Amino acid sequence: MAGGLGFVRRYDRSVWPAVVVESPWAKIRDxxxxxxxxxxxxxx
Known part of the structure; x- marks a missing residue:
């Protein structure tokens, strides 16, 4: 979280190397x- 915005980060460890996927930055409530x-x- 920063400046009233946040995102969700997901690590997919079922593959090698692990894949990182992030949601878009959005308002904290969203x-x-x-x-x-x-x-x-x-x-x-």
């Missing part, structure tokens, strides 16, 4: 909603 959707299994 980033938190994305995180909740990920934790509930509702996001891809």
């Amino acid at each position: 980033t938190e909603m994305l995180w909740l959707r990920i934790m509930r299994g509702e996001a891809r």
Whole structure:
């Protein structure tokens, strides 16, 4: 988080070398909603 923005970073360790995927920077509220959707299994 920085300046009211945040993102979610994911590491895919099922492949070698590990792949890093990041969401776009977004408002903290939107980033938190994305995180909740990920934790509930509702996001891809």
